[in-house]
Amino acid sequence: xxxxxxxxxxxxxxxxxxxxxxxxxxxxxxxxxxxxxxxxxxxxxxxxxxxxxxxxxxxxxxxxxxxxxxxxxxxxxxxxxxxxxxxxxxxxxxxxxxxxxxxxxxxxxxxxxxxxxxxxxxxxxxxxxxxxxxxxxxxxxxxxxxxxxxxxxxxxxxxxxxxxxxxxxxxxxxxxxxxxxxxxxxxxxxxxxxxxxxxxxxxxxxxxxxxxxxxxxxxxxxxxxxxxxxxxxxxxxxx
Numbered sequence: 001x002x003x004x005x006x007x008x009x010x011x012x013x014x015x016x017x018x019x020x021x022x023x024x025x026x027x028x029x030x031x032x033x034x035x036x037x038x039x040x041x042x043x044x045x046x047x048x049x050x051x052x053x054x055x056x057x058x059x060x061x062x063x064x065x066x067x068x069x070x071x072x073x074x075x076x077x078x079x080x081x082x083x084x085x086x087x088x089x090x091x092x093x094x095x096x097x098x099x100x101x102x103x104x105x106x107x108x109x110x111x112x113x114x115x116x117x118x119x120x121x122x123x124x125x126x127x128x129x130x131x132x133x134x135x136x137x138x139x140x141x142x143x144x145x146x147x148x149x150x151x152x153x154x155x156x157x158x159x160x161x162x163x164x165x166x167x168x169x170x171x172x173x174x175x176x177x178x179x180x181x182x183x184x185x186x187x188x189x190x191x192x193x194x195x196x197x198x199x200x201x202x203x204x205x206x207x208x209x210x211x212x213x214x215x216x217x218x219x220x221x222x223x224x225x226x227x228x229x230x231x232x233x234x235x236x237x238x239x
Contacts, residue, residue: 014147017139022150032059032121033162040117040163041093041170041177043109051110052163055117060152062121067148080195083123084188088222090120095177096233118126118186123191135145146188181226182219189218 036059062082094116139147171175192198193214202210 012138014139014143017143017147018151023155033092033166034183035094035165036117037166037170038180039113039120041167042097043113047110048167049164051113051117053169054110056112056163058114058118059121062118064148064152066122066171067152068145077197078195080191081198084192084195084218086123087120087184087188087191088218089183089190090116090123091222092226092229094184095181095222096229106207111216160234178223178227183222185218185220186215187217187218188222189214192218 026179036052036055039055040048043051166176166180170180190211193202193211
């Protein structure tokens with residue numbers, strides 16, 4: 001990062017870039033808060049806070065690593081296709097897990113919830129990575145790594161707060177679980193349509209509304225498959 005002094009950190013260019021990173025990450029982290037809340041909802045109450053805190057912190061660290069190392073990979077064919085498939089799988093599994101009324105023994109472990117949060121954040125952070133990396137480029141070259149670490153670190157409290165609020169809402173309104181899982185399907189469809197290979201085919205065929213179609217199909221696949229598996233598991237439990 002080179003030599004840094006207080007004048008560099010107080011430089012308006014540095015502060016503007018830092019604010020841009022925080023704002024960009026906040027605007028793009030709503031879906032991450034949904035995943036964190038969904039993954040933590042079946043834990044005993046005493047463990048939910050731990051899963052949310054450590055899951056959020058680990059997700060931020062992961063995002064820093066992704067931002068530094070993976071930006072150049074986003075233009076590679078098939079990367080977003082793989083991510084979209086993984087995201088649909090996560091959405092189906094989260095919806096199929098049930099509405100939180102199972103016995104305590106059926107709850108996942110804290111580390112299991114953290115693992116789900118990390119996997120979801122891994123495939124959902126591509127847009128975040130692009131936006132945050134672009135914002136960092138506005139700062140002085142010697143401060144860009146520091147900008148990423150500080151800017152993403154400042155986002156932890158907001159993501160934790162958002163996840164906690166969602167968790168409480170899910171206990172009162174189970175429909176939020178379905179809506180949250182559907183959001184993952186929508187993001188998967190959007191990611192699939194944004195892959196260079198798919199995007200090229202869309203432009204070649206002149207399908208202007210194809211992205212919306214991919215999003216709708218993604219939502220439908222997650223909700224239908226998740227609901228089916230949920231009912232199937234419920235019948236097994238009853239029998």
